[in-house]
Amino acid sequence: MTVEIIGTYATAILLLIGSGFVAVGVIGLLKFNDSMTRLHAPTKVGTVGIGALLLASVAHSMVLGELSMHELLIMAFLFVTAPISANFIAKVNIHLRSCETPPSPPLDDTWATLNAPDDGEDTTQGAKSA
Amino acid sequence: MIAAQGLLDIALGVVFVTLVLGQFLSMVRLVMGPTSGDRILALDTMVINALGLVVVLGIKQGVQIYFEVSLLIAMLGFVSTVAMARFILRGDIIE
Numbered sequence: 001m002t003v004e005i006i007g008t009y010a011t012a013i014l015l016l017i018g019s020g021f022v023a024v025g026v027i028g029l030l031k032f033n034d035s036m037t038r039l040h041a042p043t044k045v046g047t048v049g050i051g052a053l054l055l056a057s058v059a060h061s062m063v064l065g066e067l068s069m070h071e072l073l074i075m076a077f078l079f080v081t082a083p084i085s086a087n088f089i090a091k092v093n094i095h096l097r098s099c100e101t102p103p104s105p106p107l108d109d110t111w112a113t114l115n116a117p118d119d120g121e122d123t124t125q126g127a128k129s130a
Numbered sequence: 131m132i133a134a135q136g137l138l139d140i141a142l143g144v145v146f147v148t149l150v151l152g153q154f155l156s157m158v159r160l161v162m163g164p165t166s167g168d169r170i171l172a173l174d175t176m177v178i179n180a181l182g183l184v185v186v187l188g189i190k191q192g193v194q195i196y197f198e199v200s201l202l203i204a205m206l207g208f209v210s211t212v213a214m215a216r217f218i219l220r221g222d223i224i225e
Contacts, residue, residue: 008134011189012141019141019148022182026152029159029175035167038159042175045152050178053145053185060189070197071185074204081208088215089171095219098165113219 007063011056018052025049036099039089046082051075145186152179170214177207 021044028041054071061068093099095113104110153176160172181203188196216223 005134008138012134012137015138015141015145015186015189018182019145022152022179023148026155026175026179029172030155035165038168039171042171042178045175046178050182050185053182057185057189060192061194064192066194068194068197070194074181074197074201077201077204077208081204085174085208085211085215088212088219089167089174092170092215092218093165093167096165096167098167 004063007059010059011063014052014056014059018049018056021045021049021052034099035093036090039086039093043082043086046078050078142186142190146183149179149183149186153183166218170211170218173214174207174211177203177210181207 025042025045028044029038032038032041054075057071058067058069091113094101094111097114101111101114156172156175156179160169160176163169163172181200184196184200184203188194188200213223
């Protein structure tokens with residue numbers, strides 16, 4: 001009985017925490033005024049917000065009497081893939097010059113995604129399109 | 131038990147409203163986003179919100195079968211985000 005009550009309270013509180021982070025992330029996605037700053041907010045939705053909702057699901061399965069840890073698998077997957085997709089989107093922003101270009105890396109003269117394609121790359125692209 | 135159940139019902143309602151509102155706000159950013167990076171980011175956020183909706187639906191109905199659905203949505207969302215970013219970066223997805 002007490003386990004059920006504690007689990008129900010934990011589920012409700014984790015759901016509220018998750019919904020708070022989802023709201024903050026989505027409002028940030030809508031309200032910020034620069035592409036790179038807009039990238040900052042929704043990563044919280046993917047990690048903390050959905051993580052809290054999945055932990056709430058674990059707590060609720062404990063209430064129902066059959067404890068399942070499968071949700072931690074989704075959490076691990078999201079924690080691994082969220083930085084990768086954020087990195088790709090930041091690279092798209094640098095590539096399209098939709099943000100202020102960050103200072104050049106110390107060993108190269110510019111960022112790799114801003115380099116004009118070399119002749120080998122260029123001929124294959126041209127041959128493919130022609 | 132009654133108070134805890136009432137709190138859980140209120141929390142479920144709040145989470146549903148927040149997630150659906152999040153879908154609408156992301157859709158606004160998807161439509162008006164000035165650059166392609168913003169549109170990819172808005173689509174990624176919408177996929178994440180849909181994943182949250184499926185998880186919360188599983189909590190409300192008290193069943194476990196939505197686990198596979200949410201795992202599949204997570205994998206498809208990541209792959210589609212990377213594919214769209216690759217298409218803009220390289221002009222091709224699989225070179």
